[in-house]
Amino acid sequence: MSDHTGMVEKRGVGLWLTHLGLIIGVLFIFFPIWLAFVASTVTQPEIVRPPMPLLPGDQFFENYGRALTSGINAPVALMLFNSLVMAMGIALGKIAISLLSAFAIVYFRFPLRKTFFWLIFLTLMLPVEVRIVPTYEVIANFGMLNSYQGLILPLVASATATFLFRQFFMTVPDELAEAARVDGAKPMRFFVDILLPMSRTNIAALFVILFIYGWNQYLWPLLITTDPEMNTIVMGIKQMFPSGDDTADWPVIMATSILAMVPPVLVVVGMQRLFVRGLVESEK
Amino acid sequence: MATVTLRNVKKSFGKTDVIHGVDIDIADGEFIVIVGPSGCGKSTLLRMVAGLETITSGEVQIDGKVVNTIEPMERDIAMVFQNYALYPHMSVFDNMAYGLKIAKVPKSEIADRVATAAKLLQLEPYLQRKPRELSGGQRQRVAMGRAIVRKPAVFLFDEPLSNLDAKLRVQMRLEIKALQRELGVTALYVTHDQVEAMTLADRMVVMNGGVADQIGKPLDVYADPQTAFVAGFIGSPPTNFLDGGLVPGLSNGVTLGIRPEHIQMGDPGRLSAHVAYTEALGAETLIHCRLTDGSQLTARQDASVPIPAEGQSIGITWEDGHAMTFDANGRRL
Known part of the structure; x- marks a missing residue:
């Protein structure tokens, strides 16, 4: 990066810590969305049975297709x-x-x-x-x-x-x-x-x-x-x-x-x- | 091509009167410059001619027709604004063509007229650019181009050069003059810069506090000012004013005005003074003197004349024909 004076620039450990902090923050926010996505790609019994799956299953098209076309009350x-x-x-x-x-x-x-x-x-x-x-x-x-x-x-x-x-x-x-x-x-x-x-x-x-x-x-x-x-x-x-x-x-x-x-x-x-x-x- | 006539034009904003009745007759093809200090009402006067400001009383005629209540577009005028007022999202071409498009001029004619104006103003390479990609001088030209393509009867300029740097201002001043001559269009030009007024005007109108103090050819106004204000405003350095009581042969309450170039130095003079400081400008020298009563006086002399030393006592004199006398109200006697 350029060395603009007036810009706060972190070097070495500070830089890594900043990124680490940001990554943890993003993961923290993204985790529930990830869980929702995983849950939308597995079957109902797999969700209910602990432990909850953390990796996507093979029901993606099946579930989304069902949601889009019929849903529960309305498509x-x-x-x-x-x-x-x-x-x-x-x-x-x-x-x-x-x-x-x-x-x-x-x-x-x-x-x-x-x-x-x-x-x-x-x-x-x-x-x-x-x-x-x-x-x-x-x-x-x-x-x-x-x-x-x-x-x-x-x-x-x-x-x-x-x-x-x-x-x-x-x-x-x-x-x-x-x-x-x-x-x-x-x-x-x-x-x-x-x-x-x-x-x-x-x-x-x-x-x-x-x-x-x-x-x-x-x-x-x-x-x-x-x-x-x-x-x-x-x-x-x-x-x-x-x-x-x-x-x-x-x-x-x-x-x-x-x-x-x-x-x-x-x-x-x-x-x-x-x-x-x-x-x-x-x-x- | 048209004449413009102002008949006792007045303007008030609420209870404040800003223009106290102005009469001007402008001949066809004439270049009129309205000059005056800030707040004298010169821009307001121009905007009334343009139709951007309502006329409180009096009459504005363009080509013999009263236009008091007519919309700007139908007055057959074009205006160049101080900040150019170019439409920022339109190309140079569209900026110039906008008025014609609204007037439903056929496309081919629009293209013709814009091309002609662009050629006249050397804007051809920039027609597809946006205003922000142009320099100040080029924007100024576009603003003029927008006025030219309309082929108006009257050009109105509202301090068009005040945003340019000094060098460009001189250049654009010459271009405006040349353009106006070439097109032969009646022009009204507002400025606070007396140099622009002197150089551009066929006749100039010196405004002071909402009144036209004097209307005349630049050199006539310079040589023969009708009021102390005009004498002081036109000319740089300004006219020297001396209290009549100081000068032998004049009475109290009368003011004497002498232009710096008309003051001669050498013993014995009509008045005695000492040199406060001098400014050598190259071609000429300004000599600031202080009279015995403490009042200031500036003389201008050729650079070839020896410069008196600061602090030196000198005599001051002038030819009677160059002295201007004003009464207590500033009127010329």
């Missing part, structure tokens, strides 16, 4: 699809709405502009869990139980994202908006042609965060989806647990858990470069 493939629709809907919906509201707050002068901003900001204090009962009532009255709209709409407004875009828009020089005006761009044209492309790294970073947020929703889908066909995967795992004296089909449950982890990981890995850029640098 996991369907639950994955439901989760995907919900996560995409929430992420894209949140981004679209926050972009537009931030645009309105920053670039237009209308009465009570500040008030509206603070009202939006105030909703940060009201996460889903706090308003879940009234929200349920509203959604039920709209007849949106067991529907994608019901899963997505209550979660689509976002104060955080609005605030983030507002901060970004405020760093865009006023001269740019004026230049666009002189060029003849109407407000929405300016928004689409200039602001959107300039925000693309921010949008990407936010998409990653919001996708995972949407994917990991548990309480809300649990409340409003009673039909197993509409279950999302994160809550679906819980629904697979046996009640009473039934035996749990652990290999299938574990396969489902592993499958539930894959899409967020793919999104993070796939968009890592954009994500980091969006967090650290503002392109101007």
Whole structure:
């Protein structure tokens, strides 16, 4: 490595100790996931009989196939699809709405502009869990139980994202908006042609965060989806647990858990470069 | 190609008046420079012509048409901003073409016009680059290119050279002047730099505290300033101001202004002074003197004239024709 002054550099024993520490940390975190993976590749009796197996068995295709196509209450493939629709809907919906509201707050002068901003900001204090009962009532009255709209709409407004875009828009020089005006761009044209492309790294970073947020929703889908066909995967795992004296089909449950982890990981890995850029640098 | 007329234009932000009524008549193809210190309202005035700022009262006409409530795009103007205001995610070509695309100019014509402008500004090799890959001078050219391709009736420049280094500024100044002559477009140029004002302007407008103190050809303004402010602002080092009470033949309350190059030294003079310090600049020498009452005075002399020693007592004089007198309000008498 280069010898940059100002960079803390460890040599010899210190370097090995650091790596050892990191490796132990990674193993510690990764171990339960490994166990879940092992459990998803063996048979039910092998899991129940101590000691627990620590190496993968030969039931991989069998178990995953069973999970994807039939599952326990509903096929996991369907639950994955439901989760995907919900996560995409929430992420894209949140981004679209926050972009537009931030645009309105920053670039237009209308009465009570500040008030509206603070009202939006105030909703940060009201996460889903706090308003879940009234929200349920509203959604039920709209007849949106067991529907994608019901899963997505209550979660689509976002104060955080609005605030983030507002901060970004405020760093865009006023001269740019004026230049666009002189060029003849109407407000929405300016928004689409200039602001959107300039925000693309921010949008990407936010998409990653919001996708995972949407994917990991548990309480809300649990409340409003009673039909197993509409279950999302994160809550679906819980629904697979046996009640009473039934035996749990652990290999299938574990396969489902592993499958539930894959899409967020793919999104993070796939968009890592954009994500980091969006967090650290503002392109101007 | 168009005339621009300002009729008693005023601007207030809330209760603060920033422009107190400005009248200017700009002929077709004329290069007008608005110059003044920070906060004198010169940029606000330009932005009102551009349509980026509302006009509180008065009238702005472009080519005889009142444009007070017309959107910037429909005023047939193009503006070059201080920070260039290039769209960072667009290539140089797209930056220049954006206004034309919005105006729905056919693609082939856009390509033609951008190519012509790029050739004029020596930007051809950079058309596919992003603004951040260009130097300051090149960005400045792109900003001008964006103005040129529109073929506007009026060019508006808002301190376009203030972000460039000194050498580049001189070069771009010449280019802007040459370009404006070649295209024959009416231009309004705002700056706080009196050298830019003197060199670029066909006529200059000296603004002071929201009022146009004087409008005229640069050399006329220099030779014959109408207010003490103009006399002090235009010219470097600035005009010397002496209290009338000091000078034989003048009364109290009147101020006498003499440009540094009009001061002659040698005994006996009208006033006596001693040399405080001298600055030899090569081609010329500045001699800072202190009068008996403590007031300062700067004289400028040719380098060929011997430099007086610091501390030496000398007599100061001037020709009557070079003396400018101002009343208590700074008006020329």
